[in-house]
Amino acid sequence: MEISCLASSSSANCYIIKNKQHTLMVEAGLDLSTTKSRLASLNIKLSDIDALLITHRHGDHCKSKTVERIALTSPVIANQDVINFLKSSINENIKTWQIRTEKPIEIGTFKIWAFELNHDVPAYGYIIKDLTTSDKLLFINDTEFVRWDFKDMIFHEIMIECNHNYELINKIEPYRARSIKSHMELGATIKTLKNLNLRATNNIYLMHLSDGYSDQELMMTEVQKATGKPTYVCLKNGGFI
Amino acid sequence: MKEEKTLTTPKTTTALVEKTLADNVQNRVNELVQQGRLNLPKDYSVGNSVSSAWLILQNTVDKNKVPVLKSCAQASIANALLNMAILGLNPAKQQGYFIAYGNQLTWFTSYFGMQAAVSRIKGYEDLPRATLIYDGDVIELGHDEFGEECIVKHDTCWENKLKGVIVGAYATIKFNKHIRTQVMTMKEIRESWTMSKTNPNHKEFTGEFAKRTVLNRLLKNILKTSTDDDLVAEKMIETENEHYDFDKSNVVNEAKQDVEENTGKVELPFEETEQDLDPQAENLFNQTEEEPAFMKE
Numbered sequence: 456m457e458i459s460c461l462a463s464s465s466s467a468n469c470y471i472i473k474n475k476q477h478t479l480m481v482e483a484g485l486d487l488s489t490t491k492s493r494l495a496s497l498n499i500k501l502s503d504i505d506a507l508l509i510t511h512r513h514g515d516h517c518k519s520k521t522v523e524r525i526a527l528t529s530p531v532i533a534n535q536d537v538i539n540f541l542k543s544s545i546n547e548n549i550k551t552w553q554i555r556t557e558k559p560i561e562i563g564t565f566k567i568w569a570f571e572l573n574h575d576v577p578a579y580g581y582i583i584k585d586l587t588t589s590d591k592l593l594f595i596n597d598t599e600f601v602r603w604d605f606k607d608m609i610f611h612e613i614m615i616e617c618n619h620n621y622e623l624i625n626k627i628e629p630y631r632a633r634s635i636k637s638h639m640e641l642g643a644t645i646k647t648l649k650n651l652n653l654r655a656t657n658n659i660y661l662m663h664l665s666d667g668y669s670d671q672e673l674m675m676t677e678v679q680k681a682t683g684k685p686t687y688v689c690l691k692n693g694g695f696i
Numbered sequence: 697m698k699e700e701k702t703l704t705t706p707k708t709t710t711a712l713v714e715k716t717l718a719d720n721v722q723n724r725v726n727e728l729v730q731q732g733r734l735n736l737p738k739d740y741s742v743g744n745s746v747s748s749a750w751l752i753l754q755n756t757v758d759k760n761k762v763p764v765l766k767s768c769a770q771a772s773i774a775n776a777l778l779n780m781a782i783l784g785l786n787p788a789k790q791q792g793y794f795i796a797y798g799n800q801l802t803w804f805t806s807y808f809g810m811q812a813a814v815s816r817i818k819g820y821e822d823l824p825r826a827t828l829i830y831d832g833d834v835i836e837l838g839h840d841e842f843g844e845e846c847i848v849k850h851d852t853c854w855e856n857k858l859k860g861v862i863v864g865a866y867a868t869i870k871f872n873k874h875i876r877t878q879v880m881t882m883k884e885i886r887e888s889w890t891m892s893k894t895n896p897n898h899k900e901f902t903g904e905f906a907k908r909t910v911l912n913r914l915l916k917n918i919l920k921t922s923t924d925d926d927l928v929a930e931k932m933i934e935t936e937n938e939h940y941d942f943d944k945s946n947v948v949n950e951a952k953q954d955v956e957e958n959t960g961k962v963e964l965p966f967e968e969t970e971q972d973l974d975p976q977a978e979n980l981f982n983q984t985e986e987e988p989a990f991m992k993e
Binding site for chain 1: 759760947948950951952954955958959960961962963964965966
């Protein structure tokens, strides 16, 4: 399973998960032309995308024009709330595939499970299994905390939100203070990771770092220290460090 | 003296809940009236207002689009209704509305509601008023005999209103024979909105909200310095504070508590999870003597 980041921050999110046969886009928060140009740098065309997976309807995850274009050639997989939003903001006939938390779906050589997260709109996290290798990816973006106990489930790759850290909270303008309650603070991310069975985990990717209120060095070091796993930060304009 | 009883109701069907809530609110109001702490206007009917509120509540949803009657704790619904009744207000007259924060329902007094409620506070004469200042208006500021800022002259014209750029607002009220004034620039008004829990921008109805804000500032200044035991004044301040965050550390503490209480607490209800479980998991936990395999890596 190959993971790429096209964008990751409070302004836009877009990630590519691919194996030898199929390509998934997760989140489509970039405008269409930036999506195209960043895909091109990975040698991927829009038409190569087999499905688009969206976590929730906010604009940094679900940009109407981009979703509309991708939906011309491949299905958009998301929860009911996102689908209702797309149908009303784009058109009634947009090609969608509703995913439910009780039932996994298969798309090509990927199998996807969904679970609910705690954001200010209905948001899903996903487990994406590459059926060619049996590797599993845990994908958790915007949420205040992760209430699930994943038991002994193993994940080979983990992509998880790490939005802000309390050391920088004083910089948050008062009117934005409440918004921190919809995103994971470094402590919440670490607590969630430590609850997981990390035996088989190769890499941890931190996503959705806030522009002004996150210290990426600190986050990377702290997560690495807590988990003992190679940790990367998904960058605002694509790529990792 | 300030202690308010919390109202609770048993779980029952909707119609019964309405009746129980209405009775509870009515009884509590009667108690307060008998104690001499509350003086409701003669033409105000608690029953009618609660009925109107109930109709509105049936169509009110929280930010997740869940009906508030489902998502909010009954005690909070009862208290929101009680606050509305103590203030002598009716949501059908747009004197306020209900807002849910998590599972807590609250009462939010509108500009009209504020005007109506204030007119019942001791010492107030005449309805309080708020006026918008448009770009281009000529304002002459001065000080009254007590050194308080006041508007000496305000010239405006239709063109200024038509352009619609609000640059400030002022509120006036006649209190114990004196005119009291509060003047705020639009910048100050917007700053106070940044504390709002629900709507820090007020992009819609900006003018109405600006009027509400300046009037609220004036009333707070007067009410907070009054020594009277005035239940209406108290409730006005209390219900207002429910809608604004004045301390960031509250939010941080709430968030920390949420994470602590909720992380990893619910078993993931997946089908077909078994084949995806760690095949080595059992071994891993049984290896008490030997170091687990992954530790050696």
